[in-house]
Amino acid sequence: VKRIGILTSGGDSPGMNAAIRAVTRVGLNSGLEVFGIYNGYKGMVEGYIEPLTRETVGDIVNRGGTILGSARLPEFKDIEVRKKAIAQLKKRGIEAVVVIGGDGSYRGALSLTEMGINCIGLPGTIDNDITCTDYTIGFQTALETVVECVDKLRDTSNSHHRCSIVEVMGNRCGDLALWSGIACGAEIVVTSDTGFDEQDVLDRLRDIDIIKKKKHAIVVISEKITDVDQFAKKVSLNTGFSGRATVLGHIQRGGSPCPFDRLLASQMGEKAVDLLMQGIGGQCISIRDNKIISYPIEEALSMPQESRKPLMNLFDRLV
Numbered sequence: 001v002k003r004i005g006i007l008t009s010g011g012d013s014p015g016m017n018a019a020i021r022a023v024t025r026v027g028l029n030s031g032l033e034v035f036g037i038y039n040g041y042k043g044m045v046e047g048y049i050e051p052l053t054r055e056t057v058g059d060i061v062n063r064g065g066t067i068l069g070s071a072r073l074p075e076f077k078d079i080e081v082r083k084k085a086i087a088q089l090k091k092r093g094i095e096a097v098v099v100i101g102g103d104g105s106y107r108g109a110l111s112l113t114e115m116g117i118n119c120i121g122l123p124g125t126i127d128n129d130i131t132c133t134d135y136t137i138g139f140q141t142a143l144e145t146v147v148e149c150v151d152k153l154r155d156t157s158n159s160h161h162r163c164s165i166v167e168v169m170g171n172r173c174g175d176l177a178l179w180s181g182i183a184c185g186a187e188i189v190v191t192s193d194t195g196f197d198e199q200d201v202l203d204r205l206r207d208i209d210i211i212k213k214k215k216h217a218i219v220v221i222s223e224k225i226t227d228v229d230q231f232a233k234k235v236s237l238n239t240g241f242s243g244r245a246t247v248l249g250h251i252q253r254g255g256s257p258c259p260f261d262r263l264l265a266s267q268m269g270e271k272a273v274d275l276l277m278q279g280i281g282g283q284c285i286s287i288r289d290n291k292i293i294s295y296p297i298e299e300a301l302s303m304p305q306e307s308r309k310p311l312m313n314l315f316d317r318l319v
């Protein structure tokens with residue numbers, strides 16, 4: 001392999017830039033030429049592809065977002081569209097590609113590999129919803145953002161005998177909600193794993209008010225579970241707290257990546273280049289028990305999520 005490409009795809013996450021930098025620098029230092037493919041698979045199809053140098057990836061290790069841009073291109077599932085993308089790569093002599101993104105992006109990477117372009121996937125998403133890895137690039141930074149926001153909400157909720165209902169990202173995977181719930185000392189956490197029994201949550205809030213005599217309550221809830229504004233109204237009507245909903249939204253996607261995410265991105269980027277240089281494709285990089293390893297993408301996509309029960313039990317024992 002002489003020339004490799006790199007792209008970021010799907011939802012962005014803090015640390016993607018650190019990964020781009022790592023792939024580029026490790027690649028160049030190993031004698032490869034490295035090309036940036038802009039706006040994900042869209043740029044691959046359109047030929048928006050430019051060489052990356054040591055300098056172009058300078059000054060980005062600390063920056064959120066992705067200098068390569070990201071986009072969604074549902075048509076990439078169509079083999080004819082992928083053929084166009086491959087023609088663009090061949091025109092430039094690019095033989096292999098590192099894809100940073102979520103499971104949708106992994107599917108694209110697998111399809112390309114099957115068509116002769118070796119691809120390696122890196123897990124770039126704040127949701128931590130790639131089951132084969134303990135952590136995705138961006139999760140820890142997003143967690144810090146959530147914790148900072150919830151801490152602030154707690155101060156003001158406490159002054160006003162309020163119940164703050166905080167909606168965080170991650171639907172299929174409730175890690176952001178559960179982890180921030182523990183870290184912030186939330187009273188209640190609702191995720192796709194816990195399920196949402198509205199009446200039960202209202203009953204528990206009444207107990208927190210009347211029996212535990214708490215001045216405030218924090219409920220952290222994963223997105224797409226319920227309409228949090230409507231639920232806040234019910235809290236005001238049915239409990240002693242005044243309910244207020246806060247949807248943290250895209251704030252969680254931004255910001256300077258924390259050291260853990262920068263390190264994780266750098267280690268994973270290194271591993272991706274090493275695999276491509278050995279002529280290996282169709283794999284994705286994970287961290288498992290503190291080791292950087294890889295799995296076949298196919299296997300990774302069908303892996304069941306590890307149980308979050310121990311942390312849920314811990315949460316219950318802390319309230």
Ligand code: ADP
Pocket residue numbers: 009010011041071072073074075076077078101102103104105106107108109111125
């Ligand atoms: P994420 O990678 O964050 O999960 P998406 O699910 O939107 O985000 O996927 C990102 C992109 O990956 C899509 O816009 C599409 O271009 C490509 N993609 C997704 N699924 C497939 C698939 N089954 N085959 C080929 N490409 C896909």
